[in-house]
Amino acid sequence: MQTTVEIAEQLGLTADEFERIKSILGRTPNFTELSMYSVMWSEHCSYKNSIVWLKSLPREGDRLLVKAGEENAGLVDIGDGYAVVFKIESHNHPSAIEPFQGAATGVGGIHRDIFTMGARPIAALNSLRFGNINDAKTQHLVKGIVHGIGHYGNCFGVPTVGGEVYFEDCYGTNPLVNAFSAGIVKVGQTVSATSYGEGNPVFIVGSATGKDGIGGASFASANITEDSVEDLPAVQVGDPFQEKKLLEACLEIIKTNAIIGMQDMGAAGITCSTAEMSAKGEHGMNIWLDKVPTRQKDMKAWEMLLSESQERMLIVVKKGEEKPVLDIFEKWDLHCVQIGEVTKDKNLKFYMNGELEADVPAESMVLGGGAPQYHRAYTEPAYFAKVKAFDIQNIPDTEHPRFVAERMVALPNIASKRWIYNQYDSMVGTANASTNAPSDAAIVLVKPTKKALAMTTDCNGRYVFADPHKGGQIAVAEAARNIVCSGGEPVAITNCLNFGNPYDPEVYYQFVHAVQGMGEACRKFNTPVTGGNVSFYNQSPDGAVYPTPTIGMVGILDTLDQRITLNFKEEGDLVYMLGRNRNDINSSEYLHKIIGIEFSPAPHFNLDEELHLQQAITKLNKAKLIQSAHDVSDGGLFVTLLESAMPSGLGFELTTNNKFRKDAFFFGESQSRVVVTVKPADKEKFEALLHTLVDASDVSVRHEKLGVVSGDSIKVNGEDWGNISTWKKSYDTAIEEHLKK
DSSP states (O other), rough: OOOOHHHHHTTTOHHHHHHHHHHHHHHHBHHHHHHHHHHTSSSHHOTTTTTHTTTTSSSOOHHHOTTTSSSSEEEEEETTEEEEEEEEEEEEEEEHSSHHHHHHHHHHHHHHHHTTTTTTTEEEEEEEESSSSSSSHHHHHHHHHHHHHHHHHHHHTTOEEEEEEEEOOOGGGOOOEEEEEEEEEEOOOOSSSSSTTTTTEEEEEEBBBBBBTHHHHHHHOOOGGGGGGGGGGGOOOOOOHHHHHHHHHHHHHTTOEEEEEEOOOOTHHHHHHHHHHHHHHEEEEEEEEGGSSSSSTOOOOHHHHHHOOSSEEEEOOOOHHHHHHHHHHHHHOOOOEEEEEEEESSEEEEEEEEEHHHHGGGGGSSSTTSSOOEEEEEOOOOOOHHHOOOOOGGSSSSSOOHHHHHHHTTTTSOOOOOHHHSHHHHHSTTBOOOOOOOOOEEEEEEEEOOOEEEEEEEEEEHHHHHHHHHHHHHHHHHHHOOOOOOEEEEEEEEEEEEOTTTTSHHHHHHHHHHHHHHHHHHHHHHHEEEEEEEEOOOOOOTEOOOOOOEEEEEESSGGGGGGGSSSSOOOEEEEEEESOSOOOOOTTIIIIIIIOOOOOOOOOOOOOHHHHHHHHHHHHTTTTSSSSEEOTTTTHHHHHHHHHGGGGGGGEEEETTTTTTTTHHHHHOOOOOOEEEEEEEHHHHHHHHHHHOOTSSSSOOOOEEEEEEEESEETTEEEEEEEEHHHHHHHHHHHHHHHOO
16 A cells, blocks of 8 residues: 555654655555554654653662663662662553543553563552542543552552542543552563564564554544544453463563563554564564464454554563473463564564565664654743732631631542542552551562562642642652651652643643753652653643643662651650741642632742751651651641541641741641651650751751640640541541542
């Protein structure tokens, strides 16, 4: 079939890109070849509109064993001869169209990224965004997506140990489903996604190839519209039990030392795995598509090449050492079929029944090779004028903070997400999981060592919307703060950058400035970027979603004794706030949801102030002077205190500071604040140590005594605000009540 620029444009390529392909090949591509380029040069695979800025992020560090982008996921040395492999990726568009399978296959795909490197996944987290919880469509999406995540993770046998959920109108059409996985591997026992050695056989292993998921990468690189439901075949179908067998087989074949390289088949399936492995190893492949096990009869070459059927891997085996590999896959009752061989030249040649269907240079298809890289124009968003016009003096202070607090704890973004996380098994396959004691980050044991990992996913999209640069910094800082408040040392991040259409200069402005802010914060906290995912086109006819650069961060605890939990421990313990209060209600849940103000600046934040605070918490913890720690974030100080009180059924007596507005004191979200509790006997040591912790300006960490841990009630300035059990009931049931409507 003779291709034209019109066909190229229908496949999502531009006229310039069509000419570029012709120049690379020295001829006009046939339809199969053009289809391959259309997926490999899609935003989802090539990062063509983002890579120039991603390169500015810090990608090296003492603990990093591979640089960002070198492998399927980040690899970080945790000591004692072990490393953690981790990554976060999006499955937004598929989840918008078919929520159960879209979310389920997102979980399956991220776990494959981990075990394709030879690591056994030990924990999963997620970051979810939905529209208005009272909308029937949102409720349908919530139920389907949560069920899909729970089903796949629970059946696959990896515990879901943490995450975050937000509800905002802008995500109504286009929910965000970001899935994170972490695994453990011995240093030196990883497998690379590479291919080399002329004559080495190429095998496809795992499930058969079907028509599900065809063009999924292109589907993920377009706006969601009313017609997107017609793209339903682009959503993959997952089988967690098949993936469990694939995991065990892959980890077993690694021990044979017969493997040259291994790559999971995610976006763009056979096309992507053959291209990326060949380009990395600087070799080519001859692939015989008629050998590929299929689920449907008479599949065309381009359908096989673009299929994103799940639970498949491509492996290159040392010639002559095929038998142990074949035996292992036969034992696990999985396909293991030779479909090609490695060639000395650097081209990929795909045959069907002896006919050459496609012949392309592997390097020309991949990121950093022939794929285009664009510098997009960007301009400051027009709505910034409304943000800058906000003045707190125009907002009357609340006269009834208790009544506001009662409304706050029932807001969907504040209330307990137990309806969601109760559907996830947090202890399945629990050889490595720790207890579910409440802490700001999830803690997972790393057996057989004494170490533990602290992991979190964080981003407040409203902050990034208000100020992309500062919001990007805060996303990284909050992740680090959560790990420090759990007793860990932050070591590295992965990111999932969710934005609207990159061809919109205002959206691209958000992206550029968020990336710059993230990079600055990563350098400040010494948490280099190990890799991640860019998800553009999260946009509906109503406009783009909030810019949402989700941060997945990993930290290390040398022993579980370092762990800090957030719950109050004993009646009589002193309650302190570390950090500085401010008359700041900017972009707070209170201002947005209670007062109804959509446009306001991001809350106060300063990188040096944040680092100083985190260093103080670490030193206090090493001195064993704090009983609990919980950062002040969504909902402000009152919500932080309540969340610390509820797990143990203990209350608190709080004395307010009249230097501040009531709404700012109770509900403001200015950053770099942590609530800690201290034994009365440690009061003098605690305060003395804080005075010795000075920054470059010789300023000690600001601290303020708020009150004491009490019985089972809350008292504010002596006024009875009710029992903890009453507050807890409202907090625990709000989401369920919304979803029952």
